Every structure is written in structure tokens, then in C-alpha cells.
Amino acid sequence: MLNLDFKIDRGEFSLAAQLELPSQGVTALFGRSGSGKTTLLRCIAGLEKTAQGSLSFDGETWQTERFFLPLHQRPIGYVFQEASLFPHLKVLANLTYGYRRIPKEQRKLQPEEVIKLLGIEELLGRYPDELSGGQRQRVAIGRALLTSPQLLLMDEPMASLDATSKAEILPFLEKLRDQLELPIIYVSHAIEEVTRLADHLVLLEAGKVIAEGELQDLLTDPSLPFIQTETASTVLRAVVKQPDTGDGLTELKLGNQALFISKTSVSAGQPVRVRVMARDLVLALTPPTETSLLNCLTAWVLDIQPDPNPSQALVRIEVADQILLARVSKRSVENLKLKERQLVYALIKGVALG
């Protein structure tokens, strides 16, 4: 459990955050530019000298009115919004700076694996000013990971990374989260990253926490802005039924319905999360035939929410006690005469999950 209560007053901007965050899984800090995400993360690390407040992590007190655990004694890893490499050290020395400073028995990650994962083998002998933007950021991520932290703070670590690099690093972070049970606090405005990684979400606006809770709940909460965005989506919890059905598909169990995804490397019985974007859902009154739509779930309409786009509507439906969002055109709502409590078929392209 991470208990924090911070106040900062900078005149035009003031931050006030009181939070109890789970000390496992990924907590995403989400909010617009200037909403105070970086500031809050810095408070947790102990970097904001002017912050008033208190902080404890897993029962250990890090900060109170009178006490302040020095930064370098906090078992954190921090990836800064700007890479901020040490300009006078080569990449390898940058990577191992923190690694060399922790006791051998605490080193859960080794330089070799991190270097390989980040694809920076060829850069080890270079100075930071001889790197591209994305290369610098990968080194900064590696540097923080190599301190084998007990709490990882990441401030938009992927912002300057291409899709391929992201796709390589994200699973690694998931692995850290799950296998090392490393809690991560993750600042991002890429909702895909958030929905993929985060379990818990904190929504900031102008220095205030306007919502906080389970990712699933917040994503589908009609009073929050998430459902209003183009990327509105939900996360479903399911269990693996058959890892490989022969043609590369994996069969999941959602309540008593089947769901096919293409995810591999899972084992039977394993709980998984699948992300469904609101716009990837098709609603039908009768189960269609002869289409490439693999998944057809039975669902009930919960309610119909307005959409920022006047031609659209957001239909909240319930499948196996979980909420899904479907963005459909108003014309379709009319055509299908959708209304609350009605039975519908939710058609999801298998490939849209992941």
C-alpha cells in the first residue's frame, strides 16, 4: 500500500493529492498536459522539496511533517520525462550507475538482459550526445530498471519510442509487474498504454485527483471523460480455456461464453485481460452468419450515453457481469431500436483484442 498526502502551492498551480494506491500492479497517472502528473510523481520520489505532506510505502514511512527519508535511500526507480542521461558517461556507465550502487543480493535484473531487451547493444560505447532521442530514452529506462527497485516510477517513458520498440518493452514491463511483483506508477497520455498496463487509474485535473479506482470501473464510468474520447475502450477479465485451438487462436472463457483472441504464450486457467475499444464493437439483433467476425457475445443493453460526436452514441452493455462500451451511430440505434435491458449480440473482431 502506498499512502500519500501531498500539498504544493506554486501560485497559479497548486497540487493537493491524498491517495491510497495498491502496492502491486500498475497505477496509471492520467491527465492533461500541466495537470500535475510529473509533480505528483516527483513528490513520491522525494524530489519536490516544497511539498508538504506524508508518504508511506508498504508500512515504511518515507515522509511526514518532521521526517524525510533521503531520496537515495528510497528503493525506487525513476524514469524521467526527459531522458537526462549523465553527459560525461558512456551508455554502459550510465546503465550501471545505479546497478553498482545496490548490494549484490538485491540485484534482480542483470545488465545483459536489460541491454538485450532494450536493443541497445551497439550503443554501449557511445556518449549520450551521440544517441537519437529514442535511444536516449531506452537507456534511461534501462538505467532505472537496473537498480532493481521496489517501486518503479515512470514519467511517459515511451513518448519518444516507435511502435516496434514499445511493443518490445511493454511485455517486459508486464513481466516485471507480474513476476517480480514490482509495483509501477506510470504517467502516460497514451490510453492504449494505460489500458494495456494499468490496473489502477488516477485521474488528475489542475492538480486535483478527480477520480481514482480500478481501471475497468473508471474507463466505463459515464461521468468521466474516458468514454468521451475517440479511443474509449473497456477491459474485460477472462480466463484462458484453451491456449491453442490449432489455428493460432486462444479460447477464453467469459462467464459461460467463449471468446477467441490471438494471444499466445498463455496457459490454461490463467486470468487475462482483453481490451475492447468502443468503436470495435458491433451490435446486432440476430447473430450474423458468413462474416469474418469470430466473436459473438450475448449481452444486455445497460444504457445509452451521448457521445461527443453528435452522430454517435455510446451504448453500455453488460456481458458476464462486466461492462462493455459500444460506439455506434445514432442511425443504427434507431434502426435497431435499441433500448435499455434489451438483449443484443455484441460482435467483436477477434483481432481487436490484445
Place this chain on the structure above:
Amino acid sequence: MLNLDFKIDRGEFSLAAQLELPSQGVTALFGRSGSGKTTLLRCIAGLEKTAQGSLSFDGETWQTERFFLPLHQRPIGYVFQEASLFPHLKVLANLTYGYRRIPKEQRKLQPEEVIKLLGIEELLGRYPDELSGGQRQRVAIGRALLTSPQLLLMDEPMASLDATSKAEILPFLEKLRDQLELPIIYVSHAIEEVTRLADHLVLLEAGKVIAEGELQDLLTDPSLPFIQTETASTVLRAVVKQPDTGDGLTELKLGNQALFISKTSVSAGQPVRVRVMARDLVLALTPPTETSLLNCLTAWVLDIQPDPNPSQALVRIEVADQILLARVSKRSVENLKLKERQLVYALIKGVALG
């Protein structure tokens, strides 16, 4: 027309690019981290002192073996990968630094409108080190725009911006592109930004141009990596038939078929581009009924490409002489017995276009 031919040798990395880029619309430089995007952009600006080669823009020579037009005389605007604001100047002075250096009659943009658009009214009196990451980047964008450049070079200008800020700035860039006929060279690894903005695409890999051409052609080229990514998509050119059909939808004409999108503020007869993600396409052998799928286009299967995901396949289909990609599961390919030259119905959720 922007003619360039550059060579740089840095030992481990060398760049060789010979390109003829259109001097209108947006050209995206795309490639993995470290592929040389920033380097190429710096060559065009005249920032790479070691670059051998030549450059001319709209018939004006900027660089040859013997000649080098000094940077400050090139009518460019450059948004750097890192915001790089002047640390000793407040935001307003940063914004107007370039503005004050161009003749009055060349000032096509005014500080007020740019400030308003970027939402930085409240920051004008601050120093750069009192800004958040995204705020700094917005100021950097404004600063470059305010030189009213004839060529805008942008190096991942949106990387640290949240979706809302992006959604505000992108239409403005589109307006600049179209109304001021300002050519833009845009580095990005966010494919959505590229597909939305770019007309022309240059694909870099390890310092070499591996493909170059119209966005549409490259996105669907089976020999290029685009179709292999999760976000594989195509761009369709269509013409507006009826801007508002009454319920907020716009009817487009694609060849002789109709396509409904929710885009507003277009006028009849206007050519528009719609982006269709491969995974948003559903293929059917018979037109479905009673679903929320508004668009059903008649199409022919061109060929079936392998997908990086073994459970999936990429089906290239042709609609009104344009190519569309559909990502479907192999199981569906089998179920539907898809093969080349076959007639299919391409179902697109209206909301997936934009």
C-alpha cells in the same frame, strides 16, 4: 519541390538519402528509433555541418558542394525533438523570438491566435523551467510557427502531448497545410498522426530510404512493414456527397458506392481522406442485416498476405480502384473460403473512419 541528396558518415551509422519531395502537403519521415529521421531533418535545415550533398527548395538552391545558404536565411520553421526553449527568456519572449526577426509583411500568423490555439495564455509570464513537459513542447511549436515559415520541419512535435492537446493542434496543422499551402516535413512514429496528416511518406531504415511515395500506396504495399503492424491501415480518397444527412452523418461517394462517416464541417464535392484500420474491417459473403454496421461496400479480394500474428491473415481488397486492408483470423478465411478475385462485402463501422 524539395530536391535533396545527402550523405553523412558517422562510423557506425551512415545516412544516404536522395529524395524529391513535393513542396506541398505533409511528408512524413517514418522509421524506427535511430533510423536517421532526426539526422535527415537536420540536414534539410542546414544543421548537420558534416553533411555532404545538395539541397534545393522550390528551385532555390540552399546547398551544393560549394555553396551553403546560412541557416538563418532559410525560410524554415523547425520544431526540435526536445523543446529546447531559451532558458533565460519567458514564454512570450520565446514565442516571439523568431516573429520579431521576420519582416512585418511576411508575418502570416499572429502571436495571439497561435497562443490561443496552443492553450498557453496563462504561461506567457513563466520561465521554461516552470513549465511541464507538454507545455514546453507547445511553446516550441508556437515559436516555430510564428516565423511564418515556407517549410515547416517538425521532429515528433506531439510526442509529449495528451490526446486532447493533439486533437486541438492537428486540425490547425491541417489548416496550415491547406490554407497557407505550407509544406510540412513531419517526423513521427505515431502512425495515426501520419495517416491523418501525411500525403507523402518516406520510410527510413538504418540511414537508408527504403521506400518513398504516396501515403496510400506505401500503407498497402505488402513488401513494406506497415501492413505488418497492429495499426495497419489504409487511407481512402472519397468525395463528399451530402455533408449532413440529418442525423449527423456525412455521406461520401467512393466510386459509385456510399460511405457514411461522422465527419462534419465539410462541403459537398470536397475531396476527403478517410482512414480505415485493417482490424476495423469485417468481411462477409452476404450483406448482414440488423447490425450497427452502417457501411457495407462491395469489394473484390486482391490477395491474401501472411500476418505477423500466425492466427491472422491480411486480406487486400479493392474498392472503387482503391486498396483496402482487412485483418481477419485464419479461421475466418477458412470458414468463408476466401480466395483471390472473389466478391466480398466489406463491412466498416462508420465510426472507425475519420
Place this chain on the structure above:
Amino acid sequence: MGISEADLIALWTTLKLAVVSTLALLVLCTPLAWWLARTRSPYKVVVEALVALPLVLPPTVMGFYLLVLLGPHGAVGRFFEALGLGHLAFTFTGLVIGSMLFSLPFVVQPLQNAFAIAGGRVLEVAATLRASPLDRFFTLVLPLAQRGFLTASVLSFAHTLGEFGMILMIGGNIPGRTQVASIAIYNHVEAMDYSSAHGLSLILVASSFILLISVFTLNRRFKVVNLA
């Protein structure tokens, strides 16, 4: 005994000398320091070493060599005589030249360090914003190198105030022309007029102290720019 009129004149000459040579040094050393901060020439180290050299000779000895150079038999002195300006030994101009030579490293080195840092990316940005090299220099390099200029000015100014051996040698201690406060104090000490010596020292130290405090206080009011 207090402060005589001659002492006041010496103070005034000192002030003039310190101001003139510091300003002249700042102007002349700025391009030199800029060059040193940017160049990759192999001669850079030679120039860097040369700049520091005037320091290693005792001021009087340096003064002696300068005297020979600037005097009627020296190359520089003959050159100026040929111009009809007279040789430079025992003139205020000669003093300025001597002081400048002697404070050269105190100006070049801090400026060079400041320039080495105040360059880089922001200059590139400014170039893309239509700023010519000179424009960039004045609007970016100078303000960003501000602390370097402050240090250079303070060191050069203070050093000139106290400089003595060289000034005595090439100046000749001529009242009202080349007699400066440091020499006047020295003379008082030699003449065992300790009260005058103390008095003049006090004036020099106190006024320098006030001046330095003002300069440093003023400097605090500027934005502290941390480039790291």
C-alpha cells in the same frame, strides 16, 4: 595624517585604469574566448597556455620587459613613435596595456568556460528562428554567459586595483598621471606614514567591498539559468 589630495588623484587614476582596462579586456577577449571555446584547432592549447603566461613572471619583471618593449628602444615603442604618438612607457595608455596583459587570463578563462556551455542547442534553435550569428551572440550567448562576464569583470577589476609591481615599472609612479592608489599606499608604508597607508587602504577596501556587494546583488536579481 589622513588622505592628501595626491592620494585622491591616485584613487581616481586607479579607478580609471581598472575600468578602462577591464572594459577593453572584455571587448577584446570576448572573440578570443569564443574562438577558444569553439575551435578544434590544434593550436588552441598553445593559445590557452600563452594566455596564462603573463601570470608566471613576477609583475616587476614583466613590467621590466614591457618597459623595454614599449619604451623608445623597443619594437612597440618605436612603432608608436614612428606614428608620431610617442612611445608608450610612462603613459596612461602604457599602463592600460600592461594591466590588460596581466589580467588577460582572468578574463579569457571564465569567458571561455561560460561560452563552452552557453553554446550548443539553443544556438541551433535561434538560427532556425532567423537569428544571424551576431544576433545569436548578443541575444543568447551573452545573457547565458552572464556569470562568466561577471567573474571576468570582478577578477580583472580587483586585480588591476591591487596591481602594483608592473604598474610601478612601466608607469614610473608619476603623480596625477601614472601614480595609482596601490603605489600611493606602498609609498606611504615606505615613508612610514602608516596612518595614511591605513586610511588609503581602508578607502580602497571599503569602496571595493561596496562595489562588489552591489555587483553581486545586482547579479542575483537576474534570472539564474541552470543549463543542466
Place this chain on the structure above:
Amino acid sequence: MGISEADLIALWTTLKLAVVSTLALLVLCTPLAWWLARTRSPYKVVVEALVALPLVLPPTVMGFYLLVLLGPHGAVGRFFEALGLGHLAFTFTGLVIGSMLFSLPFVVQPLQNAFAIAGGRVLEVAATLRASPLDRFFTLVLPLAQRGFLTASVLSFAHTLGEFGMILMIGGNIPGRTQVASIAIYNHVEAMDYSSAHGLSLILVASSFILLISVFTLNRRFKVVNLA
């Protein structure tokens, strides 16, 4: 006439003095400069001004005041006598103290400037990487402030080589103990033994030149870090 054995001893004493006082200054001024670079105390400007003050008095006069202070009647002298160490006038230790006082600003100011820049973000990063404040200082601040240290060392070293008036006064020109090269050269000039003066000057200048070139060349081999 060439170089006598006494001259060589004087050269050796000079070298020792310059090295010892430069090293001592670097050690002592590092915390002071660090404090000055970081503090927001209102006394900062006072300390800054005080640091520069030793420069404004003529060396001989400064030397005289120091002599009084370090001698048997002075506060410092009495203190050391009470410790049974004897007063410090005319000892090598006294010389070192005098030289240090006189080169103080040349060390503090460049270091302060370097520290002002070598701080900020990278220190925060290092703290999150488990580096203690001292660790950060040695692994980041020192290497990043490298040019500041170079400048401080060069200025202090060269200035001590040439320093003269103060050394003469508090050193007493005792051959083998406090007679340094600058005084020896000066004596040769005064004694009209110009050839010895030229010879010794040449040795001093040439060896300093070689030393400086080596130092600057060595410095070039380090990574030039541009923090902007």
C-alpha cells in the same frame, strides 16, 4: 651569467609553493564554492565580495598586514606560538597561507560558476539511482565541473608562480626556504644582472609554458561535455 644553484633552489621552492597552495585551495574552496553556488542566503553576496577583496590591496601592503597578523604580536601568530609551533612569519607555511589568500578568488569564482551549472537535473537523477550526496558530488559534480577546476588550478598556479610582493614581505626571502624564483629574478634585475634575470625568466616561462600546454592537451582528451 647563467643560473646559480641558489636560483635552482628558488625554482624548486616556487614549484613547491605553487603546488601546495593550489592543492590546498582546491580542497578548501570546493565546499565554499559549492555553498556559494547553491545557497540562497542573503549573506552570499557578502561572502562573494569578501573572497575578491584580497586582490584589491597591493601585494606588499597585504603582505605587511599579514605579517602583522601572522607575526609574534598578531592574533594568528600568537595562537600558533601558544601551540608551540612558533609564529608563521618567514616560514613556508606562512607563505602558503599568504599565497592562498591571494589566489582565493581565482579558485572560488571558476568553481562556483562550474558548480552553478553542474547541478540540477543530473543530481536528481543520481539520487534516484541510490547515490548519496557525497557520491553524487564525486561522480557527477566533480567531473562535470572539470573545466572549472582546470581554470582554478591554472590561474592559482600561475598566479602563485608570479606572486611576489606579498611573498617577499611575509617570506623573508630565505634561500632554500622562502626564496622563490620571482624574487630571485627581481633581484637579478635590480642588481643589473640582466643575463641571469633573462635566464631565470626564460626557465620559468618555458617550463610553465610546457606545463600549461600539457595540462590543456590532457584536458582536451577528456570528453567535452556541453550541458546546454
Place this chain on the structure above:
Amino acid sequence: AELRIAVAANFNGTMQQLAPLFEKQTGHKLLLSSGSSGAFYAQIQNGAPFDVFFSADSKRPELLAEQGLALAETVFIYAQGIPVLWSTNSKLVDDQGAVLKTNKYRNLGIAHPENAPYGLAAQEVLTEMGIWDKLNADKKIIRAQNIGQAYSQAASGAVELGFVALSQIMHPEVKGKGSYWIPSAASYSPILQKAAVLETATDKALAKDFLAFVRSPEAAEIIKSVGYGLPNN
């Protein structure tokens, strides 16, 4: 007119007493520059704008005359320096100088023998007493650049015993303080301070007038009263 005079530092105080008298008598103005004789010598060789040179020794004016930079016929002894052994401690120096042979002092200050005549005289006195080599071996000798500095060091008390000029301890501020001993004139070569009109003098007649004034009984009286000797020449 204005007469520019370079005067050896040790005589500067005396000159400041003489100057107003001359100025009052003739209406001319004197511009006094004080400094070390060695520096003046080098400066005069390099075109220093002085009319008259009062050196602390005899060698330099004579050399200048030989080189044609001073008027040979004007070279004359204007004062004879008298070295004294002095201490600020009123009990230390006895009237025989016997203290020099004891171990009662830690150091002994002198002017530099090679370039200050007072220093040479001190060396001669000590050699005559047979203790020069021993004092050097013991590193007890503190060498000042010139007699002025020798005095400063002794006056500060850091130098316990010092050979200074009689003229210095006759100074009104100092007179009667401490203890001193005047060595016999036979034990050292006389310190003859010579002056000369320089070749570069703009008004040689005026310069000569001034030298004549310095020779006048009135001036001689003052010179003697401040602690110099005056041989008949």
C-alpha cells in the same frame, strides 16, 4: 616650470620636507616620484620622463653618466646612509651590538645585499663580526627587497632584529621606540647616495638649481636632522 624628480624610496620622506622649501623659494613646482633605485635605473634607460635622479647608491648615477644618460658634472653625494641595528624591543639591542652574537633572537632582517647598499653594509658588518656565515647557515637572515621593506618587517615585530637606516628610526613617529646600535663606520663601505641631472631634463638649468638647493646649508641641516650623514664633497 615643473621639475620631475625620481627619488629613492628611502629618501622620499626627506625630499618631501625639502620640496616645499624649494617651491616656496623659486615658485617652481616639484613632481616627486618615489621608487626603487634599481627600477629607476631601468626606467631611465628606457626613456623615463624625469629631470633629476636621487639614487640610493653611487653606482647607478655613475653608470648613467657613463652611458651619457646623466650629466657627469652634476653627479654628487647628497646624503650618506647610516645603517643601524634596531629592534622594537627596547631591551634587546645593547650599545655594543653584542646581542648579534647571542641566541636571544630568532631572526635578523637586512636589505638585500646585492641591490640595496644598506644590505651590503649590513653584510659587511656581520662579516666583520665573523657571524655572517653562521647566521646564513642557521637561516636566520631575512632579506628584504629594500631598506623600506626591511624597516616594515622589523617594525611589525616579525623580524626581531633588523639593520635599518638611521633616518628611518629618527622619523618622528618612531623616534625613541625600541633599542638600537650604530655600527662603526669603519666596518662597512660608506653608503653614498648620489644624485644627478638627467640628459633628458627639459630645463637643465632649473634642475641644476635644484641640486644646488639640496647642497645649500639650509637643506643640509634638514638632511642631517633626519638621520643622514653628509660627507664634504
